[in-house]
Amino acid sequence: QQQVRQSPQSLTVWEGETAILNCSYEDSTFDYFPWYHQFPGESPALLIAIRPVSNKKEDGRFTIFFNKREKKFSLHIADSQPGDSATYFCAASRTGNTGKLIFGLGTTLQVQP
């Protein structure tokens, strides 16, 4: 049973477009939602994260939109650059838990110049 679902599995956009990556979750007690990105041969690294007290979190070109009622959150990458090409993982966790992250399957993003 997948607790965190991620789509699409792969995504190709042109340079300058906005890439949209989607995640949904089942457990309503999750209250911390990070996005990690991973470049080939490198470690997964935290990109941006959100808590349900807000429905939007921005950091430069990266924005998380959060919908608590529908248990969905998405990552929008504005003005996509070829250097953004990587695999992106959404995850979820729960305060009071031991810190374990539940990951989605990942989205492989390709930004074409």
Added chain:
Amino acid sequence: GPKVLQIPSHQIIDMGQMVTLNCDPVSNHLYFYWYKQILGQQMEFLVNFYNGKVMEKSKLFKDQFSVERPDGSYFTLKIQPTALEDSAVYFCASSLDRVDDEQYFGPGTRLTVL
């Protein structure tokens, strides 16, 4: 930024042998994690470790698995004996605190059990 190192990057062993995966976490971090990723699947939580003790382990953390961090050295994952289904990439992570504190990941150890 802070880096987590993992040694070795690749390991090939025969089924039934013992293997130890080593992780050098960020120096001032207190919480340590292992995740397992089978090709084409998501990273799955195995275990986390704090103050010399396992805090939580998943159903993937079989009896053949053990973790330790003797005297602040490497945080290790030992599998004894190994099975074919243990073939995967194992990621180590560390964090200063628990939830909503960034987990820093290592590059992974690719384990192949023949």
